[in-house]
Amino acid sequence: MTSDFPELNPPQRVLLGPGPSNVHPRVMRAMAAPMLGHLDPEFILVMERIKELLRIVFRTKNEITFPASGTGSAGMEMVLSNLIEEGDEVVIGVAGIFGERFVDCAQRLGARVTRVDSPWGRIVEPAQIGAALKKLRRPALVALVHAETSTGVYQPVEEIAQLAHEHGALMVLDTVTSLGCVAVDIDAWQIDACYSCTQKGLSAPPGLAPVTLSARAMEVVRQRRTKCPSWYLDLAMIEQYWGGARLYHHTAPITMNYALYEALRLVVEEGLEARFRRHALNAQALHAGLEAMGLQLVAQEGYRLPQLSTVAVPAGADEATVRDRLLREFNIEVGAGLGPFKGRVWRIGLMGESARRENVTLVLAALETILGSMGVETARGRALEAAAAVYSANHGDS
């Protein structure tokens, strides 16, 4: 027994990949709170507070705002499977893996999908979406990825949301990699349905998918001709549990909700604007350091996510070997490239708790050490100087 199934003893990683990010000790501690039943009045209090905190973080007044009981992709499926009926026309922006995932999910639900493709590493232009919408008779929704985790691109959404509404379509937004890192303005941008995750910008463990739906989107849900094809993700039933009726649907992941509650308290204590500034500053330092080292950023200039940077693997370095050495020699996790970027880029995340000066400094130093040992020119020492200069210019505020 003991030899086959030893006590859990994971190493302490510095999590600088595409998520999960490092978890604050207060969130860890919250998970040790006593278990409650999913209908216990004390747990219902926690549920109400989580909804309120999520509204603050999503910047919305949407009544239907709560964490779905699955990871981020379950949030995607909840939104699409409740909003799409067979034969619906939908427009999806695709410039990376998570745009592709949207398409796959919508097609399984019987949607007629119009893809609007952009090259990996670039944004989807509003004019492209506008042109696609003009060709459709009655588009049900437009779906976009706010922060494309596979490319590091920061997709502007406000203009596209306006176009969607002009054509009578709902606007659906994936904020899995943006919530808690950069502004997500659900009401100001008029987003009708949005989902995220817990393990990136919010720095809780993975396991829940915060979702929010506008009154207009809920009207579509309530007027469906057919039942939602998913029992587990059926909003018509789930809103009776998360809403006033408190009807049992499924057993909510109690402990994960404790973790999310504490993580959201930390976000609100820091303040959203301060949190976004922290992400921006650390990214600026990371980017300065990487460029000083002679490395190139892959995402379109002007649309680079602070929380996730895609870096081209330089000549002379093997992508997987460098990642492996970062993990084994420095306990640093960074992400591999996906799809066309496989073997060609690293993805360095600075999300939530992981977005710290010490992590920027460490990953630059470790990269310089490893690349240098492989004979790649790194302009020795320049990266750390460049990063330090960014922090100094900001009065040491990191």
Added chain:
Amino acid sequence: MTSDFPELNPPQRVLLGPGPSNVHPRVMRAMAAPMLGHLDPEFILVMERIKELLRIVFRTKNEITFPASGTGSAGMEMVLSNLIEEGDEVVIGVAGIFGERFVDCAQRLGARVTRVDSPWGRIVEPAQIGAALKKLRRPALVALVHAETSTGVYQPVEEIAQLAHEHGALMVLDTVTSLGCVAVDIDAWQIDACYSCTQKGLSAPPGLAPVTLSARAMEVVRQRRTKCPSWYLDLAMIEQYWGGARLYHHTAPITMNYALYEALRLVVEEGLEARFRRHALNAQALHAGLEAMGLQLVAQEGYRLPQLSTVAVPAGADEATVRDRLLREFNIEVGAGLGPFKGRVWRIGLMGESARRENVTLVLAALETILGSMGVETARGRALEAAAAVYSANHGDS
């Protein structure tokens, strides 16, 4: 901030409802282990060990045995949405809420469902299923609930599984409320697809759904004419993450997997047979106590679950008031009746860590106190004597 969103401080409940059950301190501690990425080699080790432990607990050699990333109902939906294609004929035994849920889920997936109904509180008879199967041309599967959480009935499955196979159908079993409490013999009973949860017999927090599928079931999955309608629960993709390929599909709930690992270690340390005996003994004592108090058990005699007892509310007592007083005065959670049992029964769970002599004694004493104060005749003191006698006859082993 602090006033609206105070520090989490849930009371310590004695969880004697239909789940969640109380969580062992070692499981709590496991959740504080450092976060790992979902592709970290150290996490992959944990995944492999969880699969091995689940095979022990499910008593199976099934290769495809892992925890799905959702609660028990997500396990149901994973199994059905991967095995059912539109128009498939399925037979479902219905004698409670969870049989009804099976029907609803299968119908949403486009199955032609033959319901085999039994009255609430009774088992579904093999002859009923046999008769239903005979009327179908090519039944795809038979689905049964092993432990019907809404009635406390223990459904025999072996003979029905044999009937299913004689008609070329797969046998699907819901063990949400049985795994870890009573024997679940996947291979010996020839179950083709089975799912459970983490928060009942296994006493981890809710959030994962252990599933296991036979080679025959996976053959059906691989030969589908259409894609699984659910992206999130698509076994063809998920087996590439939980299997050797380690392809990213979604971010596994890392911390919940830590909790499940530790909970499974505790199950295996105790030993399955010893665990089943513990559940049986504590149920025997509870039942003796309840009957000595003059209360009546609702489930069909000979088919009563040890881990979940349905008790008729006696004349003179108000169902909700008693439950409320148990919670507020004694910190004990018991379950309400559902559907036709609403207002008429209590559901007392003794699952996993909650199945202990001290909890049996406490709930009997608390019930006697509350019912007595309402003027209900409880044969004062007899319940505790009857329970104690059961433990004594068993040499004090609880």
